[in-house]
Amino acid sequence: MKVLCVCGLGQGTSLILRMNVETVLRDLGVGADVEHTDVSSAAGMSADYIVTSNELAQSLQGHSAQIVIVNNYFDLAEIKERLQAALA
Amino acid sequence: MKFLEPAMIDLAANAATPEEAIRAAGRLLVESGAAEDSYVEAMVASYEAKGPYFVLAPHIALPHAKTEDGVHEASVSLARLQEPVAFGHKANDPVKLVFALGSASNADHIALLRKLTLLLNDPANIELFKTGTLDQITAILKED
Numbered sequence: 001m002k003v004l005c006v007c008g009l010g011q012g013t014s015l016i017l018r019m020n021v022e023t024v025l026r027d028l029g030v031g032a033d034v035e036h037t038d039v040s041s042a043a044g045m046s047a048d049y050i051v052t053s054n055e056l057a058q059s060l061q062g063h064s065a066q067i068v069i070v071n072n073y074f075d076l077a078e079i080k081e082r083l084q085a086a087l088a
Numbered sequence: 089m090k091f092l093e094p095a096m097i098d099l100a101a102n103a104a105t106p107e108e109a110i111r112a113a114g115r116l117l118v119e120s121g122a123a124e125d126s127y128v129e130a131m132v133a134s135y136e137a138k139g140p141y142f143v144l145a146p147h148i149a150l151p152h153a154k155t156e157d158g159v160h161e162a163s164v165s166l167a168r169l170q171e172p173v174a175f176g177h178k179a180n181d182p183v184k185l186v187f188a189l190g191s192a193s194n195a196d197h198i199a200l201l202r203k204l205t206l207l208l209n210d211p212a213n214i215e216l217f218k219t220g221t222l223d224q225i226t227a228i229l230k231e232d
Contacts, residue, residue, distance in 0.1 A: 008138040012152040012189050015198065016144065016205045039138075054178060055141045071179040073144040074208040 001032040004045060004065065006052040010038030014052075017073050021051055024080045030087065049086060051079075089196045090122045090163040091203060092229055099222060101167035106140070106175045106183070107132050109167065110151045113188035116165035123190045124158030131157075131188065135175075143177035145208065147218070152189035162197045163190035164204055168217070185217055 005021055007014035014036035022034050037045065039056050047065040054069050061067075068086045072078050090096065096116045103109035114128030130153035135142075143149045165188045172182035187204065191197060207213050213228055 008134065008141050009152065009154065009191075011154065011191050011197075012150060012201065013142050013144050015201050016150070019202060019205050020209065053141050053144070055139055072146060074148070074205070074214070075145065076209060 001030070001049070002047045003032050003034045003049045003051060004042055004047040005034065005036040006039050006042045006050055006056055006060065007036070008039060008056065010036060010041060013073065014038070017051060017070065020073060020076055020079050021083070024076055024083055028080065028084065028087075030083075049083075051083075089200055090120055090161055090190075091200055092164055092166055092225075093120065094222060094226055096120050096122075096163070096165040097168075097222060097225065098166070099168045099225075101169050101186075102171075103167070103169055103173055104171075106135055106149075106173055109149070109169055109173050109175075109183060109186050110135060110188070112169075113151065113165050113167035113186040116167065117163055117188050117190050120163065120165070122159065122161045122163035122165075124160075127153055127158035127190065128188075130154065140175040140177040143175050143180045143183055145214075146180045147172065147182065147184040148180070148208070148214070149175060149183045149186045150189055151186065152191050155191050155193045159190045159192055161190065162192035162194065162200045164188070164200060165190075166217070185214075
């Protein structure tokens with residue numbers, strides 16, 4: 001399973017998201033290859049899931065991956081809830 | 089690495105617009121020697137081009153740009169706005185805490201983001217950043 005964490009530049013915000021997504025997936029016992037990137041590179045990359053903000057999700061419509069929207073990147077409970085719903 | 093040193097924290101910043109808020113936090117990076125003015129303007133340009141996606145939690149913005157826009161050292165500063173400012177983010181407006189991130193391309197960058205993430209994963213710390221004194225804030229920064 002491949003998860004992409006996506007932000008505008010691919011260096012700051014998406015890396016924070018990646019750290020917390022990795023923490024949550026570890027807690028859930030889900031093995032996954034998690035990467036971070038910017039929104040324009042993400043369009044050309046394959047993935048099973050893309051985790052990003054509502055703002056950027058609109059630019060990723062049409063991507064074959066399932067899009068998971070997170071509003072609060074520091075809220076591990078929210079990230080867990082959204083990932084669990086997507087994985088179910 | 090320069091991570092929220094006392095001189096990089098302004099707990100009474102004034103800003104009426106997102107651009108002013110980004111510059112208020114960016115100036116602290118420049119004054120500490122961690123970044124150039126060109127980097128601050130690149131953060132503003134990034135906001136104008138890509139929108140407020142970096143408002144990554146309620147009331148918290150993390151403006152940043154690319155290393156090559158003028159960063160000397162991996163760094164984080166904080167401007168706490170006296171009056172919160174709307175950045176145009178549907179879920180997380182208005183912004184009260186602006187953490188300017190000086191992006192570097194080395195391991196320091198990752199170490200610094202990990203520190204910031206661990207700190208802000210705890211809601212009690214966010215509350216302290218919003219309402220605490222400089223002494224209280226520097227005390228939690230020393231804990232790890």
